[in-house]
Amino acid sequence: MRDVSIIGIGQTPVGEHWDRSLRHLAYDAVAAAMQDAGVQRADALYVGNMLSGEISGQSHLGPLIADFAGLRGIEAVKIEGACGSGAAAVRMGYLAVASGLQDIAICAGVEKMTDDVGNRLTGGLAQAADADYEVIHGISFVALNALLMRRYLYEYKVRHEDFAGFSINAHANAVGNPNAMFRRPITAEAFKKAAMVADPINLLDSSPMADGAAAVILCPTERAGEFTNNAVRIAASAMATDSLSIHDRYDPLWLQAAQDSAQRAYRQAGVGPDDIHLFELHDAFTIMAAMSLEASGFAERGKGWQLAVNGDIRPGGRLPVCTMGGLKARGHPVGATGVYQIVEAAQQLRGEAGDCQIPNARLAMAQNIGGSGSTIVTHILEGR
Amino acid sequence: MGIAQNWRLRSQRYGLVGEVCDDCGEKIFPPRDVCPYCTQPAQTPFQFSGRGEVFSHTTIYNPPTGYEEFVPYTVALVKLEEGPLVTAQLTDVDPEEVNIGQPVEMVTRKIREDGPEGLIMYGYKFRPRLQEV
Numbered sequence: 245m246r247d248v249s250i251i252g253i254g255q256t257p258v259g260e261h262w263d264r265s266l267r268h269l270a271y272d273a274v275a276a277a278m279q280d281a282g283v284q285r286a287d288a289l290y291v292g293n294m295l296s297g298e299i300s301g302q303s304h305l306g307p308l309i310a311d312f313a314g315l316r317g318i319e320a321v322k323i324e325g326a327c328g329s330g331a332a333a334v335r336m337g338y339l340a341v342a343s344g345l346q347d348i349a350i351c352a353g354v355e356k357m358t359d360d361v362g363n364r365l366t367g368g369l370a371q372a373a374d375a376d377y378e379v380i381h382g383i384s385f386v387a388l389n390a391l392l393m394r395r396y397l398y399e400y401k402v403r404h405e406d407f408a409g410f411s412i413n414a415h416a417n418a419v420g421n422p423n424a425m426f427r428r429p430i431t432a433e434a435f436k437k438a439a440m441v442a443d444p445i446n447l448l449d450s451s452p453m454a455d456g457a458a459a460v461i462l463c464p465t466e467r468a469g470e471f472t473n474n475a476v477r478i479a480a481s482a483m484a485t486d487s488l489s490i491h492d493r494y495d496p497l498w499l500q501a502a503q504d505s506a507q508r509a510y511r512q513a514g515v516g517p518d519d520i521h522l523f524e525l526h527d528a529f530t531i532m533a534a535m536s537l538e539a540s541g542f543a544e545r546g547k548g549w550q551l552a553v554n555g556d557i558r559p560g561g562r563l564p565v566c567t568m569g570g571l572k573a574r575g576h577p578v579g580a581t582g583v584y585q586i587v588e589a590a591q592q593l594r595g596e597a598g599d600c601q602i603p604n605a606r607l608a609m610a611q612n613i614g615g616s617g618s619t620i621v622t623h624i625l626e627g628r
Numbered sequence: 629m630g631i632a633q634n635w636r637l638r639s640q641r642y643g644l645v646g647e648v649c650d651d652c653g654e655k656i657f658p659p660r661d662v663c664p665y666c667t668q669p670a671q672t673p674f675q676f677s678g679r680g681e682v683f684s685h686t687t688i689y690n691p692p693t694g695y696e697e698f699v700p701y702t703v704a705l706v707k708l709e710e711g712p713l714v715t716a717q718l719t720d721v722d723p724e725e726v727n728i729g730q731p732v733e734m735v736t737r738k739i740r741e742d743g744p745e746g747l748i749m750y751g752y753k754f755r756p757r758l759q760e761v
Binding site: 363364366367370374375376377378379380381382383384386387390391392394395398440441442443444445487489490491492496 | 629633637640658664683684685686687688689690691692693694695696698701703704705712713714715716717728739740749751
């Protein structure tokens, strides 16, 4: 196995891109990443995406994006793992380069959601869950998270407002990120009074649907110096799965796939939770942020929310999370999100995070979650 | 969902039929052919009693396509007496009056309708358990 590094990053602003289609957004991110790396060609392209078939009527994104980006002929394929598609695509690129079969791999994530905002989009997102035994009962994706959150509040005797810190931190951080969707702070009062979506989850627990694309270029670490003096090493890459549905979990309040992938990643990188300087976690809903912190070893069971209450997750805290706004405020273009997390972690490690910069960050973790915890991909990145 | 996709699920939808593992004895719903606890084949049918209690619940105001007529409706994880959790709608109850731990029982109701000329799908929902007299 070869050591692998990120030599280029690219992203579009996250938001409502009425004038840019799926292929244009993907091109923007891929072209920016190729320019950043200074490469004209690549050996392979892995495109993370969830909803292209449902929303744009377009499957088969591998050749479409490769051709559109001027890369006709190379190996290219769409990678789908619901909201975890983006990091899954990076994982596939990592495997390709680490194995020695490919030298330059492009890993992109793209999602075009705003062409259909309504019940069809709600139904498309619900396809991340079990069609025969969850979705058929009229359940939406937010409702699945609401079932988890209500049980969490009940079992651990926590108040809903104890989760406010996750969203307040995300919004405060997004102010400094020019690519974020919501660049404005929110207050605890606003969190408390936000409109209910599926009780107990309200609007400010929830990340927004959006369009966006992000990309990274990977190559063997031994060759990274040919392209850049600011490469970010992939110290660990790990994926784990759990049951598709919540009702099939041994313990619905524990993200087993987060624990499994985080532990594999710590082992590969030879580090532990205490060594991580910042954590781009998957705050699709505040409850996911808390459960991710617990299963990844940053908090005890039932106590992930305490890191939001005591300020540990803020810049300058013990473990800054969602340093560029997270899913909540940067926005959540589902299949692209995992690549955004890795691009943002790389920005931090390269010292290019601008107003969001965490000083002296050298080791960053990114965790992307598909479905209600069914596919979880954890990466640990190391700066120079 | 097409006709055959629904037809294949008839004994689950109408009868709450799962499986029992011949090896470790765990009761399994939904059925899945391999026991998730011991990974041995589990293909012996087992009909659940339909009795259980609310494990968690939420009320939906923004439904996916096909469920608009039921809004607002409550979905729940129901912990069956025999062990497994099942995802289903609650019915015959005011969303405000649902609580974790509430005893419920299975009933058969309309699940969804694919437009005026499409399929009408029936299946299990759960209602507050009736008092025994």
